[in-house]
Amino acid sequence: MSLELRGVHKDYGGVEVLHGVDLVGQPGEVLAVVGANGAGKSTLIKILAGAQPMSAGEMRLDGERVELRSPHDAHDHGIRTVYQELSLVPELSVTENLLMGNFPRRAGLIDWAAAHRRAGALLDSIGFGAINPRTVAGRLSVARQQMVEIAKALVAEPRVLVLDEPSAVLAGSDLDSLFALVRRLTRRGVLVVYVSHRLAEVMELASTIVVIKDGRVVATTTPADTSEDELIRLMAGRRLAQIYPDRRESRGAPRLTVTGLGRPGEFADVSFTLHEGEIVGLFGLVGSGRSELARCVFGAERAATGGVRVAGGGGDFRTPAEAIAAGVALVTEDRKRTGLVLDLTVRDNIALTTLHRHSRVGLVDRARQRRDVTTMVDRLGIQPAHCASMAVVNLSGGNQQKAVLAKWLLVGPSVLILDEPTRGVDMATRVEIYRIIDDLARSGLSVLLISSDLTEVLGASDRVLVMRQGRLTGELAADRTTEDEVLAYAIGPAAGRMEQTPVTGHEERV
Numbered sequence: 001m002s003l004e005l006r007g008v009h010k011d012y013g014g015v016e017v018l019h020g021v022d023l024v025g026q027p028g029e030v031l032a033v034v035g036a037n038g039a040g041k042s043t044l045i046k047i048l049a050g051a052q053p054m055s056a057g058e059m060r061l062d063g064e065r066v067e068l069r070s071p072h073d074a075h076d077h078g079i080r081t082v083y084q085e086l087s088l089v090p091e092l093s094v095t096e097n098l099l100m101g102n103f104p105r106r107a108g109l110i111d112w113a114a115a116h117r118r119a120g121a122l123l124d125s126i127g128f129g130a131i132n133p134r135t136v137a138g139r140l141s142v143a144r145q146q147m148v149e150i151a152k153a154l155v156a157e158p159r160v161l162v163l164d165e166p167s168a169v170l171a172g173s174d175l176d177s178l179f180a181l182v183r184r185l186t187r188r189g190v191l192v193v194y195v196s197h198r199l200a201e202v203m204e205l206a207s208t209i210v211v212i213k214d215g216r217v218v219a220t221t222t223p224a225d226t227s228e229d230e231l232i233r234l235m236a237g238r239r240l241a242q243i244y245p246d247r248r249e250s251r252g253a254p255r256l257t258v259t260g261l262g263r264p265g266e267f268a269d270v271s272f273t274l275h276e277g278e279i280v281g282l283f284g285l286v287g288s289g290r291s292e293l294a295r296c297v298f299g300a301e302r303a304a305t306g307g308v309r310v311a312g313g314g315g316d317f318r319t320p321a322e323a324i325a326a327g328v329a330l331v332t333e334d335r336k337r338t339g340l341v342l343d344l345t346v347r348d349n350i351a352l353t354t355l356h357r358h359s360r361v362g363l364v365d366r367a368r369q370r371r372d373v374t375t376m377v378d379r380l381g382i383q384p385a386h387c388a389s390m391a392v393v394n395l396s397g398g399n400q401q402k403a404v405l406a407k408w409l410l411v412g413p414s415v416l417i418l419d420e421p422t423r424g425v426d427m428a429t430r431v432e433i434y435r436i437i438d439d440l441a442r443s444g445l446s447v448l449l450i451s452s453d454l455t456e457v458l459g460a461s462d463r464v465l466v467m468r469q470g471r472l473t474g475e476l477a478a479d480r481t482t483e484d485e486v487l488a489y490a491i492g493p494a495a496g497r498m499e500q501t502p503v504t505g506h507e508e509r510v
Contacts, residue, residue: 001062001078001159002026003048003191008057010043017043019215020057025160025208027189030182032196032206036235036426037396038383040215041164041195048162048193049081050074061160078159082149082166084397084424085336090138095119097137098152123151126184127177142333143169143286143452150181161185162193167201168423169333171452172285172491179205197426198453199228211235236428243431244459245438247479251462252276253311255446256328256415258297260306266292267470270306274415279437279447281461281478283454285490288467290450291333294417297448298330299323310415324353327414331404331421333450339404342393346382347373349392350406376406380436398429405436416440419450434460454483466490 003025010018018040025031035041046052047059050068058065061077068074074081088097095116104114119133128147137145146169153161163182167175182192182205196202202209203223211219211234219226219234233239256274261267267289274280284290295301297308299317309315313326320330332338340349350373351358358369373388380402387395392403401421408416418437422430437460441447451457457464458478466474466489474489 003160004060006058009055011055017215021217023210025191027191028186029207030192030194030205032194032202032209035212036428037398039212045164080153080158081162082153084165086145088137088145094135094137094148095133126181160191164195165424174286199231232427244434247462251278255311257309261303262305263296263303270472272465274446276446277441277444279441279461281457281464282450283457284467289470290467291419294419329408329411329413330417333420335400335404340392345389346392346403347388349403350376353407353411376410380406398425401425415446417448
């Protein structure tokens, strides 16, 4: 089915966010939409999904003008949207999420055996067969939940599939499965509208690329006629001379020591040391145990074996409060579900971790709170500049991420764990975040950077730890290794013990 938007405008309360957007997509095409945070991509997606009406303009499907007054209208026209924010019911199984409202029945009752088989067959058919359909969705990693979201959208065999940052938490074979799925869909004539900040995959997958800046289409091009650098220039309005700051070859005393940490079914015998002023990257594929490890270090989950120590601040934290008191902070991988309270203002979100500091005899000192929050907004460049009284839900993804970071920096930690800190963030904002992380490390903060973006891990870190199936399999100097070498540790055999050789830039499995 072909899709055409002509002169689409959208305003919220008199503030126009889309200014006459035109785009055209054909059956069997991957129409990529790229732009910086705040460019208007999310609003465009909501219009395509029927979640928001356009203020002016028109939409045509196969040449016929249509009006989408609700998501139900979009579904009736064969349009399905997979949002970056997860919408699964976490208490229900994968099968229940996939087949909700369409269960097979026998004698008037749900045939659960048949339902699980149907869900499993669907997952298999799209390359996500590693997911057990009987698993409760909330127990899956964010990456696995993203796969289930995609599968749910395909149950009704859409003619137009809108994917919003579908690969933000995927890596390795899971990313390959996503790419293979997109190609299979286009061969069947499905139009895939692919919204992503990962320009390398846009260049690989797209038939046509539409660049949006400040609510306007500034370019419509193809991968053959452009480059990643040119796309960045169009999105940001300037060229980015350097993405990753130059790191130095120095580190201080040990700050965080993890010894033999283990949690059944998630990870085992994990040991590493994080030094003062050091950025250590932690890479692993989906299911490797990266995020689970971070939660245990932070006290959000209890380890069964091993221990955690912070220099001068205790360890083996039973709760996040104990970790925070010892100087450990965690920026979680899902900012909208575990990092922010979306209905609160930017000020109230940033001040959440320091309410005790801003309180006197049970009352909040609002003047002091405003000063501290304003300092963090200015320091991190959160936009718009006078956003403190805005609901945080109205910020762009990149500025929401900065708000989460500001919340934890206000605590004054000595150890900062960042889990997917640039997920769903445009390249220009990523460069700002990398600079902030580098500045923090240069000031003496110790940073553990968890990411599924291999280029990011190598570019922003001093050392790289690699996990596979719950075990550390490699430790490499970031400036002396390659993506292929890191991937070899991430997907290769994980048996045996690890002999650390950080001076030479790698570890040997023996």
